[in-house]
Amino acid sequence: MKTGIIGLPQVGKSSLFRILTKAHVAASANPRDAHIGVAKVPDDRLDRLAAQYNPKKLTHASVEYVDLGAIGQEALKESAYLGHLRQVDAIIHVVRAFEDDSIPHVGTIDPLRDIKNVEFDLMVSDLGQIEKRMERVEKDLKKMRSADIEKEFELLKRAKAHLETERPLRELEMTPEDKKRFRGFMFLSEKPILYVLNISESTELGKDLENAVQKFKLGEVASKPNSGATAICGKVEAELSEMSDADAAEFLSSYGLTESGLTRLIRKSYELLGLISFFTIGEDECRAWTIPVNTRAAQAAGAIHSDIEKHFIRAETIRWDQLLEAGSEAAARAKGILRLEGKEYIVQDGDVLHIRHSG
Numbered sequence: 001m002k003t004g005i006i007g008l009p010q011v012g013k014s015s016l017f018r019i020l021t022k023a024h025v026a027a028s029a030n031p032r033d034a035h036i037g038v039a040k041v042p043d044d045r046l047d048r049l050a051a052q053y054n055p056k057k058l059t060h061a062s063v064e065y066v067d068l069g070a071i072g073q074e075a076l077k078e079s080a081y082l083g084h085l086r087q088v089d090a091i092i093h094v095v096r097a098f099e100d101d102s103i104p105h106v107g108t109i110d111p112l113r114d115i116k117n118v119e120f121d122l123m124v125s126d127l128g129q130i131e132k133r134m135e136r137v138e139k140d141l142k143k144m145r146s147a148d149i150e151k152e153f154e155l156l157k158r159a160k161a162h163l164e165t166e167r168p169l170r171e172l173e174m175t176p177e178d179k180k181r182f183r184g185f186m187f188l189s190e191k192p193i194l195y196v197l198n199i200s201e202s203t204e205l206g207k208d209l210e211n212a213v214q215k216f217k218l219g220e221v222a223s224k225p226n227s228g229a230t231a232i233c234g235k236v237e238a239e240l241s242e243m244s245d246a247d248a249a250e251f252l253s254s255y256g257l258t259e260s261g262l263t264r265l266i267r268k269s270y271e272l273l274g275l276i277s278f279f280t281i282g283e284d285e286c287r288a289w290t291i292p293v294n295t296r297a298a299q300a301a302g303a304i305h306s307d308i309e310k311h312f313i314r315a316e317t318i319r320w321d322q323l324l325e326a327g328s329e330a331a332a333r334a335k336g337i338l339r340l341e342g343k344e345y346i347v348q349d350g351d352v353l354h355i356r357h358s359g
């Protein structure tokens with residue numbers, strides 16, 4: 001799962017990327033190159049299980065981030081930029097909300113305006129692609145009628161009309177069949193999007209982060225389908241990322257915060273993608289695995305290894321907090337709270353699975 005970071009020039013994209021992935025990107029690097037890095041998904045539940053099991057290895061889930069560089073009509077015409085952007089599964093749009101006269105910005109600080117402008121550019125790019133495709137399909141239809149091509153043409157027409165009312169494709173109602181038809185196009189305005197307000201630092205940062213979405217009037221855009229909004233303070237996060245865990249905790253509480261904005265952001269992008277985690281635990285390794293919501297147990301086992309999916313028998317299952325309370329799997333089994341689930345069981349966020357297989 002890849003998440004692309006976009007935004008207008010100088011809004012804090014690369015700073016965010018660096019803190020997310022702890023990557024050291026050379027300042028001289030070509031700004032047109034996309035940088036790819038992996039972020040660990042913080043998970044307090046897994047940490048607590050690991051504290052009980054004391055495993056040799058602790059593995060968190062991870063999300064891949066791509067720093068795409070500044071967006072604009074020009075960038076969207078470059079095939080390299082477009083190519084990178086098309087490949088991502090979701091978008092983080094970093095929006096300037098911090099005050100700093102030394103860092104230039106196009107116009108006043110107005111997050112909603114910036115969001116609308118960038119969204120517009122994404123839609124124009126999709127519209128161009130749709131029009132090109134429609135010409136092609138129309139020609140094909142003249143040569144030969146086919147139900148499949150006709151359906152595609154109808155869908156393209158509907159998408160075009162939708163875009164012309166300035167609504168992104170992620171707000172277009174589509175059947176699973178429509179979605180499949182569109183998959184190959186990798187439309188930009190169809191991708192799930194998380195707006196991230198980069199706000200000023202303040203002594204009341206906890207409250208400011210909490211209120212930012214409302215203050216900058218993002219409530220409406222964030223409530224649209226496959227959309228979300230959150231806030232961070234890039235400056236404070238950069239300082240936090242240099243600290244030990246203990247120092248960071250003290251620093252956070254001095255700002256009235258219980259968790260870093262980054263933790264919340266990573267969790268939000270996970271949610272936006274419709275992803276959840278289940279855990280496997282043992283003395284060798286405690287580990288989080290990433291699956292889409294509504295995944296059945298056998299497929300979930302496939303996230304670990306395809307052989308385990310093939311030879312799946314059943315999954316011993318317990319919620320992470322129940323296991324923690326019981327103290328061990330053996331104790332949980334004795335208490336009768338360890339469930340035996342079959343292939344069809346829908347795995348829940350926070351389940352601990354022990355998969356029995358014949359492979």
Ligand SMILES: Nc1nc2c(ncn2[C@@H]2O[C@H](COP(=O)(O)OP(=O)(O)OP(=O)(O)O)[C@@H](O)[C@H]2O)c(=O)[nH]1
Binds near residue numbers: 008016031069199
């Ligand atoms: N005051 C303040 N400055 C910030 C913040 N975040 C980033 N900056 C500064 O803004 C400038 C641009 O930051 P970058 O992270 O490089 O921004 P970018 O969006 O990657 O910029 P481009 O890739 O050039 O479009 C740098 O000088 C940062 O130090 C912030 O939260 N507050």
Ligand SMILES: [Mg+2]
Binds near residue numbers: 013014015070
């Ligand atoms: Mg940058």
